[in-house]
Amino acid sequence: MDIGNDTGRAADSVVAMLEAKIVSGELENQTPLPAERELMEQFGASRTVIREAISKLSSRGLIETRPRFRPIVRKPDYATVLHACGNVVQHLLTERSGIKNLYDSRVFIERALVREAAVAARKEDIVNLKTALEDNRQAIPDSQEFYRTDVAFHGVLYRIPRNPIFPTMHEGYTSWLAPQWDRMLRSPERNEVNYLAHKAILDAILERDPVAAEEALTNHLKAAWEFVRVTFDWGDE
Amino acid sequence: MDIGNDTGRAADSVVAMLEAKIVSGELENQTPLPAERELMEQFGASRTVIREAISKLSSRGLIETRPRFRPIVRKPDYATVLHACGNVVQHLLTERSGIKNLYDSRVFIERALVREAAVAARKEDIVNLKTALEDNRQAIPDSQEFYRTDVAFHGVLYRIPRNPIFPTMHEGYTSWLAPQWDRMLRSPERNEVNYLAHKAILDAILERDPVAAEEALTNHLKAAWEFVRVTFDWGDE
DNA sequence: GTGAAAGTTTGGTCATACCAAAGGTAACTC
DNA sequence: GAGTTACCTTTGGTATGACCAAACTTTCAC
Numbered sequence: 001m002d003i004g005n006d007t008g009r010a011a012d013s014v015v016a017m018l019e020a021k022i023v024s025g026e027l028e029n030q031t032p033l034p035a036e037r038e039l040m041e042q043f044g045a046s047r048t049v050i051r052e053a054i055s056k057l058s059s060r061g062l063i064e065t066r067p068r069f070r071p072i073v074r075k076p077d078y079a080t081v082l083h084a085c086g087n088v089v090q091h092l093l094t095e096r097s098g099i100k101n102l103y104d105s106r107v108f109i110e111r112a113l114v115r116e117a118a119v120a121a122r123k124e125d126i127v128n129l130k131t132a133l134e135d136n137r138q139a140i141p142d143s144q145e146f147y148r149t150d151v152a153f154h155g156v157l158y159r160i161p162r163n164p165i166f167p168t169m170h171e172g173y174t175s176w177l178a179p180q181w182d183r184m185l186r187s188p189e190r191n192e193v194n195y196l197a198h199k200a201i202l203d204a205i206l207e208r209d210p211v212a213a214e215e216a217l218t219n220h221l222k223a224a225w226e227f228v229r230v231t232f233d234w235g236d237e
Numbered sequence: 238m239d240i241g242n243d244t245g246r247a248a249d250s251v252v253a254m255l256e257a258k259i260v261s262g263e264l265e266n267q268t269p270l271p272a273e274r275e276l277m278e279q280f281g282a283s284r285t286v287i288r289e290a291i292s293k294l295s296s297r298g299l300i301e302t303r304p305r306f307r308p309i310v311r312k313p314d315y316a317t318v319l320h321a322c323g324n325v326v327q328h329l330l331t332e333r334s335g336i337k338n339l340y341d342s343r344v345f346i347e348r349a350l351v352r353e354a355a356v357a358a359r360k361e362d363i364v365n366l367k368t369a370l371e372d373n374r375q376a377i378p379d380s381q382e383f384y385r386t387d388v389a390f391h392g393v394l395y396r397i398p399r400n401p402i403f404p405t406m407h408e409g410y411t412s413w414l415a416p417q418w419d420r421m422l423r424s425p426e427r428n429e430v431n432y433l434a435h436k437a438i439l440d441a442i443l444e445r446d447p448v449a450a451e452e453a454l455t456n457h458l459k460a461a462w463e464f465v466r467v468t469f470d471w472g473d474e
Numbered sequence: 475g476t477g478a479a480a481g482t483t484t485g486g487t488c489a490t491a492c493c494a495a496a497g498g499t500a501a502c503t504c
Numbered sequence: 505g506a507g508t509t510a511c512c513t514t515t516g517g518t519a520t521g522a523c524c525a526a527a528c529t530t531t532c533a534c
Contacts, residue, residue, distance in 0.1 A: 055292050305484085307485085307527095483527080483529085489521090
């Protein structure tokens with residue numbers, strides 16, 4: 001098991017081999033990687049190379065590293081993609097335009113989602129939506145809890161297409177789009193407003209009216225953006 | 238300029254500092270990074286640490302590294318996010334379900350895009366679509382060229398919302414969803430079919446008929462998928 | 475001025491060493 | 505004997521210093 005070509009990056013070979021062992025399951029998921037000194041023997045490479053490989057795997061989300069602990073193998077999944085993006089996305093969000101773009105894309109996606117829901121939601125989806133809405137209603141007095149149920153309600157919409165990519169996107173939106181807004185700018189009054197918005201969306205879905213659903217969703221998210229914008233005294237959009 | 242805390246990762250401090258210098262522009266975009274031995278002096282760290290930092294920055298897409306050359310500074314943009322995702326996404330595409338999910342999400346997005354186009358396309362968008370379609374028509378005999386114009390036509394749709402996130406997604410779809418399918422499975426006959434599908438989409442947009450546009454787009458992409466599926470003799474979807 | 479040759483810089487890799495924290499073990503307390 | 509504590513070993517984080525080959529510069533010949 002030696003390292004074939006040498007175009008100036010032995011670490012990449014190690015990365016590739018470890019990558020293969022991870023996806024193949026030879027290195028079991030959630031299991032700590034062998035010690036560095038053992039890997040260097042295994043691959044016939046210096047510790048320098050091994051460490052670089054580990055660093056790269058970490059950046060790619062294939063292993064989880066804590067400061068002084070053994071890296072933990074993590075088989076790549078959709079959340080891994082999110083994790084990999086996160087590092088970079090944060091830079092784009094330092095400018096207002098970046099936040100706006102991300103938020104707009106969310107509105108765009110969710111508009112399509114509620115439209116989809118209105119025409120294609122199954123019985124179970126409807127049940128989930130109703131449950132989520134009820135949880136939402138009951139949480140109105142508790143802003144902390146309301147935030148959670150708010151996210152959960154939208155989350156149901158993302159699960160309707162039964163494509164794991166959408167819940168992943170949802171997770172991205174909620175984790176990147178300044179959760180601090182939502183958590184901090186809440187009050188029972190605003191919670192009530194948002195609950196009613198959710199109810200309007202669900203009502204339109206129950207009516208199987210995609211146009212109304214999309215409109216209700218759009219109003220909901222636009223209003224939320226407007227509230228944030230005004231509160232933080234940002235200029236025009 | 239020493240390294241403050243020490244929770245077991247001096248490299249991260251260096252990463253953070255370099256990161257700051259990159260986003261602030263102190264390290265100009267498209268400019269080579271200082272030599273490693275210079276950086277170690279600048280940050281008072283060993284070469285080990287400097288190299289690890291460079292590796293991390295590379296993984297995050299903030300610098301571009303070629304085997305034996307100085308890393309080139311690259312201010313993070315939307316393409317950088319794509320780049321960061323790409324490494325991981327590829328793992329999800331080894332399974333058929335991953336490909337299917339990605340393709341379905343593309344269909345979902347484009348459905349929403351053509352709908353948007355039908356109701357909100359501006360004059361310039363229409364012009365761009367017409368031009369792209371005409372290019373597409375003229376390229377029918379040349380499959381290589383047809384592929385290019387095909388991608389370009391869809392690309393116009395992604396630019397209509399004027400949100401850079403969408404063109405980025407488009408780039409992701411075209412680069413991840415097996416370009417080899419599109420490039421290899423083409424023939425003037427199929428090109429003709431696809432051209433007509435594009436024309437149907439544009440016609441619906443010109444009619445300002447979102448329902449018809451969405452339907453035309455859906456048929457187009459579903460047919461393309463079906464063709465690939467049958468050609469590669471995959472089982473049911 | 476142009477291209478080749480010689481010299482210098484610099485990235486990639488290795489070997490070695492040290493430290494401090496994590497992990498494990500044996501002794502020790504109650 | 506369960507729970508501590510003291511101690512020893514392993515192992516990740518970092519620093520040095522060295523060497524090579526490829527990239528970069530300068531020199532020099534024509």
